[in-house]
Amino acid sequence: MLAPTPASPESAGMSEAAFDRIEAHLKHRYIDAGRFPGTQLVVYRRGKVVHSTVQGFADLERKLPVKDDTIFRIYSMTKPITSVAFMMLVEEGRVALDEPVHKYIPEWKNLGVFVAGTAPAFLTRPPSRPMLIVDLLRHTSGLTYGFQQRSNVDAAYREMKIGEVIKAGTLDSMIADLAKIPLEFSPGEAWNYSVATDVIGYLIGKISGIPFEQFLKERIFNPLGMNDTDFFLPADKAHRFAACYSADPQGGMSFHAADRKGGLTLQDDPATSSFLAPPSLISGGGGLCSTTADYLTFCRALINGGELGGVRLIGPKTLALMTSNHLPGGRDLPEMSRSLFSEAAYNGIGFGLGFSVTMNPAQTLIPGSRGEYAWGGAATTSFWIDPAEELIAIFMTQVLPSSAYPIRRELRTMVYAAITDSNL
Structure with a gap:
């Protein structure tokens, strides 16, 4: 796939001086302050890359700088790719969004909703309706993540090591384990960030008849030339793999105190990482590594209506369906969310089929546009x-958790401030 044309910001109605401010902000507040090891930011507008920069280190211990071809753990930015893959099967008439999940996972047919108790002695009640495929895509299934640490159901996930950063077992064993744990709530009643997209990956394999990772490679990665996107890194790419760190703010949330700095603790050494070998559990919810260039290729296909360079992933009407708000009653995430954690938590933001969706920019209190869609990953x-606005922005660093600093809000504000010629 041909790389997009680099161009000056001004040629696409944006300001170079504003981008200089963004990079100075990243350097001063985050890299020099010890909050981020290094960063990569790419902004694409009106068919051109108008900003592409790297700063700092991909690996602090070895003093290896971030480069244009650095490979990052994208964690939950895997979810939109998995969701698009599933909708390819929907387009082919092989599965429908309103079908019950137990049609494909019979052992889930009698899943109850949590009332009381702890594993394995749960008291449950029947759900008000069956879990549907659409519930998995929009996170209204009643499933959860163990790291939410909110309920006895979350605790059971942790006990059985379901949905952890380092994945245990296989997709088949995860599906079997989930059959033993009740739902947090009846499907459709609430929004809860969960392992649902891992289940979508399992269904892709089951419905297509080929392994999930093979489906992604044959139907998305190879056709689009996303050659650096995979669930593990082969030996010849290991030197390009960034280290991952845990944030230790140490009071560093206050950016006004120059003497207070954040701290970073090595969380995953690229020389010994589990990502250097094929995983046993192929996680459609958070298992991929990728480069900014590869992810931009995927995003360019989406902004172009599902097609890039003669390769069509999905049709524009399917994409329009995916990027509409699917939360019941047209509600937003804060209204419906049971999650203690989400990659998006702003007012005025709904959720589609694999993406958050901006419904009301004014309610977010951040510049933006109605219909903007997005997501993020655990490593920020x-x-x-x-x-x-014909705009794509991609930001990469490797710091867990993504909620440690308000970088996403800041980047949105500053990137939109760079627009000098709005389409609206």
Whole structure:
């Protein structure tokens, strides 16, 4: 796939001086302050890359700088890719969004909803309706993540090591384990960030008849030339793999105290990482590694209506369905969320089929456009696509958790401030 044309910000209605401010902000507040090891930011507008920079280190211990081809753990930015893959099967008439999940996972047919108790002695009640495929895509299934640490159901996930950063077991064993744990709530009643997209990956394999990872490679990665996107890194790419760190703010949340700095603790050494070998559990919810260039290729296909360079992933009407708000009653995430954690938590933001979706920019209190869609990953990676402004922004770093600093809000504000010629 041909790389996009680099161009000056001004040629696409943006300001170079504003981008200089963004990079100075990243350097001063985050890299020099010890909050981020290094960063990569790419902004694409009106068919051109108008900003692409790297700063700092991909690996602090070895003093290896971030480069254009650095490979990052994208964690939950895997979810939009998995969701698009599933919708390819929907387009082919092989599965429908309103079908019950137990049609494909019979052992889930009698899943109850948590009332009381702890594993394995749960008291449950029947759900008010069956879990549907659409519930998995929009996170209204009643499933959860153990790291939410909110309920006895979350605790059971942790006990059985379901949905952890380092994945245990296989997709088949995860599905079997989930059959033993009740739902947090009846499907459709609430929004809860969960392992649901891992289940979507399992269904892709089951419905397509080929392994999930093979489906992604044959139907998305190879056709688009996303050659650096995979669930593990072969030996010849290991030297390009970034280290991952845990944030230790140490009071560093206050950016006004120059003497207070954040701290970083090595969380995953690229020389010994589990990502250097094929995983036993192929996680459609958070298992991929990728480069900014590869992820931009995927995003360019989406902003172009599902097609890039003659390769069509999905049709524009399917994409429009995916990027509409699917939360019941047209509600937003804060209204419906049971999650203690989400990659997006702003007012005015709904959720589609694999993406957060901006419904009301004014309610977010951040510049943006109605219909903008986005998501992020646990290591503070993020992207958003704004069809109205013909804009894509992708940010990469490797710091857990993504909630440690308000970088996403800041980047949105500052990137939109760089627009000098709005389409709206």
